[in-house]
Amino acid sequence: MRLDKFLKVSRLIKRRTVANEACDAGRVLVNDKPAKASAQVKTGDTIEIQFGSRNVKVEVLDVKETVKKEEVENLYRYV
Numbered sequence: 003m004r005l006d007k008f009l010k011v012s013r014l015i016k017r018r019t020v021a022n023e024a025c026d027a028g029r030v031l032v033n034d035k036p037a038k039a040s041a042q043v044k045t046g047d048t049i050e051i052q053f054g055s056r057n058v059k060v061e062v063l064d065v066k067e068t069v070k071k072e073e074v075e076n077l078y079r080y081v
Contacts, residue, residue: 003065005032005049006039010013012077014051014058024051048081 003011009030024030025039031050032041039075043049043061043062060078069077 003043004039005030005037005043007040008062008077009045009049009051010066011066013071014060014078018070027030029054035081049078 006018006021006025009015009024010018012070015021015024015048022028022039025037025041028053030037033037034048034050043065043066045062047062048059049062050057059081061081062078064077066077
């Protein structure tokens, strides 16, 4: 699955266009490397997002195309 879509589906970032802009600005790292929005995300990857002065680091546990709001916490865990 594309990185920008995973960020939207997992609700780490609310809109896909915002996820695209964050990737273009170099604020999203996958496995400690800057990633483009089109990068493929798989189980076991670590994603780090820089929100201003705050960093969020998560490990991908599952990749699904659609998820209900209650099941979002099964997609990733905070590191």
